[in-house]
Amino acid sequence: MMRNAFMLPLRQATAIRRQQCVVWRIGGGGTGPVRVVNPALVQQLLPPLQHQARRPISNCAVRCNAGNNNNNNNKSQQQSSSPLGPVGVAAALAAAEGGGRMERVVRPTIWDEFALRDRVAIVSGGNRGLGLEMALVLIEMGARTVYCVDLPAQPGKEWVAVQEYVKRMDDGGRLEYVSADVRDQKAMWRVGEDIGDREGRMDVCVAAAGILKAHRDCLEYPGEEFEEVMKVNTNGVLFTAQAAGRQMVRFGNRGSIILIASMSGSITNKDHAWVSYNTSKSAVLQMARSMACELGPKGIRVNTLSPGHIYTSMTAAYLDAQPHLYEKWSGLNPLGRLGRPDELRGVIAWLASDASTFCTGSDILVSGGHHAW
Numbered sequence: 001m002m003r004n005a006f007m008l009p010l011r012q013a014t015a016i017r018r019q020q021c022v023v024w025r026i027g028g029g030g031t032g033p034v035r036v037v038n039p040a041l042v043q044q045l046l047p048p049l050q051h052q053a054r055r056p057i058s059n060c061a062v063r064c065n066a067g068n069n070n071n072n073n074n075k076s077q078q079q080s081s082s083p084l085g086p087v088g089v090a091a092a093l094a095a096a097e098g099g100g101r102m103e104r105v106v107r108p109t110i111w112d113e114f115a116l117r118d119r120v121a122i123v124s125g126g127n128r129g130l131g132l133e134m135a136l137v138l139i140e141m142g143a144r145t146v147y148c149v150d151l152p153a154q155p156g157k158e159w160v161a162v163q164e165y166v167k168r169m170d171d172g173g174r175l176e177y178v179s180a181d182v183r184d185q186k187a188m189w190r191v192g193e194d195i196g197d198r199e200g201r202m203d204v205c206v207a208a209a210g211i212l213k214a215h216r217d218c219l220e221y222p223g224e225e226f227e228e229v230m231k232v233n234t235n236g237v238l239f240t241a242q243a244a245g246r247q248m249v250r251f252g253n254r255g256s257i258i259l260i261a262s263m264s265g266s267i268t269n270k271d272h273a274w275v276s277y278n279t280s281k282s283a284v285l286q287m288a289r290s291m292a293c294e295l296g297p298k299g300i301r302v303n304t305l306s307p308g309h310i311y312t313s314m315t316a317a318y319l320d321a322q323p324h325l326y327e328k329w330s331g332l333n334p335l336g337r338l339g340r341p342d343e344l345r346g347v348i349a350w351l352a353s354d355a356s357t358f359c360t361g362s363d364i365l366v367s368g369g370h371h372a373w
């Protein structure tokens, strides 16, 4: 009798990848009927299998439910199989079909969805602050290498301490530092190419480099300063995304690009004359939507993360000089406090990983509810 689900050993999955084969055999031991699978589905499934082939996440096999109950042509199931095999309820149903014979003890699949095993990332502004926090969480999720790109010729003390910490992690990845200016498009593309040549892939990009200037009346705002902010916060974000995206296309391994915008791209910070910053962040929101639409067919997702007030060197320039702002900013959100950099770890983990494969062109606001008032 034909089985409803089949097991595809990793070796076989890899062989299929090499032969660009679009025919899968349904049924145990290769004796079942041959079914031609939609090539688009094969493309959707194969790249993640490459990740798994390097460091298997499941202890025995990649399971696929392309053949479902009654062997029907359920389109939705064909179009939207998880790249990891059945997860969640589908995993429970597959286990039920196995009648408990496949696995006596089952384990949750959610951590596999968040895992970044073997993946390579680039993080601009990664020398300190939010960028460094985001680089570390990517490593903790299993990334092979995370390249932090920032202006100083040498990384700072904080970065070196984090690199030491990473080296002491069991099975930890590598944190690397690259000195480059995000305003230099050619230089950023070269950084991306060098990483691609070295690693043979590119999976995640976090464009976090940014600057904030002093208060200035919008009617008097000097053109040079406006341009300076735009060059880092908008042009630099585009050049960073390009550097990564070009490699994602080169290696065809799909990817997730996360542009760090700000709630200031959607709202104006009360009593702060930041027209250049707010404009630059608003442009990043539209940049992400635009890039998401162009790159979606290539399997590359582009989203923005918009934090609210978080204490870092950037905001310290205001908060340390005008301590009353601490209380004022805290009172501007329903949680009544500033956020911590570590409170962005979860959202970066989600956006970077296969836990968010249907999310693109979106802005994720993490502001303590600032925008809700």
Ligand SMILES: NC(=O)c1ccc[n+]([C@@H]2O[C@H](COP(=O)([O-])OP(=O)(O)OC[C@H]3O[C@@H](n4cnc5c(N)ncnc54)[C@H](O)[C@@H]3O)[C@@H](O)[C@H]2O)c1
Binding pocket: 124, 125, 126, 127, 128, 129, 130, 131, 149, 150, 151, 152, 180, 181, 182, 183, 207, 208, 209, 210, 211, 232, 236, 260, 261, 262, 263, 306, 307, 308, 309, 310, 311, 312, 313, 314, 315
């Ligand atoms: N801290 C907040 O409250 C907050 C809120 C919303 C958005 N953000 C955004 O988060 C990002 C990170 O901010 P942060 O708070 O960690 O600030 P930060 O000043 O600590 O970090 C910014 C980093 O960007 C780097 N950088 C600046 N210009 C560069 C250039 N030309 N090339 C390469 N690197 C450059 C800096 O050297 C620094 O390491 C920024 O884009 C910022 O606008 C911050």
